[in-house]
Amino acid sequence: MSKFLTLYTWGTPNGYKPSIYLEELKAAYGTDVIDYEAKPINPNGRIPALIDHKRGDFKVFESAAILLYLAQHYDTEHKFSFDPIADPDNYSEALQWIFFAHGGIGPMVGQLGHFSRLPEKMPSPYAIKRYTDESIRLFGVLEIRFQEDGGREYLAGPGKGKYSIADINVFPWIRGAINFMAIDTAPFPGVKSWFDRLQARETVVAGQAVPPRL
Template sequence: MSKPIQLYTARTPNGFPITILLEELKAKYGLDYDYQSIDIMKNTQKEDWFIKINPNGRIPAIVDRARGNFNVFETSAILLYLVQHYDKELEFGFDPVKQPDDYSEELQWLFFAHGGIGPMQGQANHFNRYAPEDIPYAKKRYLDETKRLYGVLEIRLNQGREWLAGPGKGKYTIADIKTLAWVRIHAHTGIPTLDEWPNVKAWVERAEARPAFQAGANVPPA
């Protein structure tokens, strides 16, 4: 019998949130999945077969075999989809009807990562590591903005919180998973340590202590 979820991904901070959540769902409910590693350096994601799954030609994408081979693309959309259909106890999210304020917080921080940290840190990575020419303005602009966004996280986590969304100390949700996938690679971006943001540093360490988080952060293997 085939596994419910077929994932197409790569070792990037856009792909890791999906493998981390899938490993968390596997640990909690036994949900299993297949994955295919996509060689983005060879533009495999631009091939016709992949464009039929994701017209945008980007990873990650999933095919839900258990729901009529339904396709989902975009990291945040996949996270929300997996919680909706496979996290029956809402271990990694909130009920939009019964917990509307908590659910709103979850979405706010999920989209903060999707529209802020992801794009800004991604550009910092590009201009500091991969750009064919040295553009000091771009390097500084995106690195400074990434640091500013880390400061926003520090403000949130400096309020006696362990996680981004939910009452009290918060609850570990897909908002954390999405954001952590970027922040944990800070050194790759050109930010050697998180010492400037001690609550962010503790948050990363807290997440990385979870076995399923570690498992998901190693799919595909290096």
């Protein structure tokens, strides 16, 4: 039987976001609810993109919009999301962290990765300094959040927080910054603990194995 969701993705931070969430949903709800195939080519030339065959081949692009779409239609018990009607404040907080990452961390860490990879004959010290400084500043914003209320475990949700799409949305960028861009985590112990907490989830590891890598 063919799958009812097709995810176009590749082994990049934006590409890992939906595959991690799909693995979470599959583990939580079963393959009757979440059954998907991953393909490496997107006709639009950008990844990620999702086609929902159950809903008239509805198409979704932009990684954060894909997470929100999956939450709306498939995370019906809000295991990894917040109900916008019944739980508006936590829903808003999750949105705030999703937008913060989508508009800030993704572009800044992405540019740092780009300029760090340029050939030696094209040195870009200004760009590397600019995007390193900005990435470190944004890590600092996350650190403030994790130090709130005596130490939070997740970005959104009451108390120490609840693991949600707010975390999944930013995790692959932090992974890239730590593993490939030599951003030192020593000044950011809360971010490091959160990163280790997510990386320890089998589903997060499984989601990272879905997209093909460069």
